[in-house]
Amino acid sequence: MAEMWIWRISSVFIAAYLVLTILLMIPLAVLVSFMLFGFVVYPLCRLFLIILSFTPLRSLPPSAFVDVNWSNYIPHL
Secondary structure (H helix, E strand, C coil), rough: CHHHHHHHHHHHHHHHHHHHHHHHCHHHHHHHHHHHHHEEEEEEHHHHHHHHHHHHHCCCCCHHHHHCCCHHHHCCC
16 A cells, blocks of 8 residues: 555656646746755655566566466467
């Protein structure tokens, strides 16, 4: 459940960061503080998304490790 919320929050932040940066270009002080915040949070969100994309691999079913006998599907001539 926590992984789902981390994934959602990271995805929304990454998607919204560029749009909000463009919309906040008029007040320069807000833009600078927002960009400094983004330089810290954006790499963390990217790291979370990369790590969370590999976490389902820790609980694979045993059938995922069975080798496929390709000669049954592709006949050799």
